Amino acid sequence: MTRAFVFPGQGSQAVGMGRDLAANFAIARQTFDEVDAALAQPLSALMFEGPEDQLTLTENAQPALMAVSVAVLRVLQAEKGLDLARHARFVAGHSLGEYSALCAAGALTLADTARLLKLRGQSMQKAVPVGVGAMAAILGADLDAAREIAAAASAEREVCTAANDNAPGQVVVSGHKTAVERAMKIAAERGFKRAILLPVSAPFHCPLMQPAADAMAEALAATTICAPVVPVVANVTAEAVSDPAAIRSLLVQQVTGAVRWRESVLYMKAQGVTELVELGAGKVLAGLAKRIDKDLAALSVGTPADVAAFGPV
Known part of the structure; x- marks a missing residue:
């Protein structure tokens, strides 16, 4: 069995996440305390108790999801002897999850990762006023079809681009709200079964995020990045990267x-990976993996019960 460990992105957050881990494992409590200290914010209390509207704010959800992922990893290291350098072929993460993957692989410290994600969330929210941007999932469309729809929906001063190629038949477009709404209408006219406006507060992963990319470029330039102990499959290229300078550049590019x-998962499969292990809140990536390649085993580890059931490394 050849494993890759993957880390979820925004949308997997839920009030109560990490609470049982903290109650059962000292190393998980320590992880959450470290993140709270790095941010000078009681983020763990927000994760455990809510309120939900505060947890789902981008600037809180991003470091919170990372904290749970790293806590799960550290619990597996302590309880199961997991060593990514020996037991993983790759790590990868969806959007913010790429930061979780880099932290897990030792490229970033936990404190730096938390601060970077807090800034990333704040910068993404500030880049576009609330209500101006939107994202929508075009269900049934492949990447080429979604790109054609987005191009048809774009106007001279309105952006719409394919933002997330998540799985076959699930591509997300992002941009100005009016352009995204046009894309949804065009998708329906072209016979695609459904287009769903996503409950997000900003149009992520599109050119409108350039101010956030500029902010992250400045912050990342001042952050130490080490070579990861296992290659990271980058969102932007869908290929493995280990060079710190390349990682820094790709994290900036990732914002827009x-x-x-989908391509990242297929790349890992082509490189010999037979099982994806999702670490953190929710089970989104394990579900996507099964849609991307039915022959690829996938499981999620996010609770004490999941830890107990996790097989030999």
């Missing part, structure tokens, strides 16, 4: 670039 998740 598309998340090539």
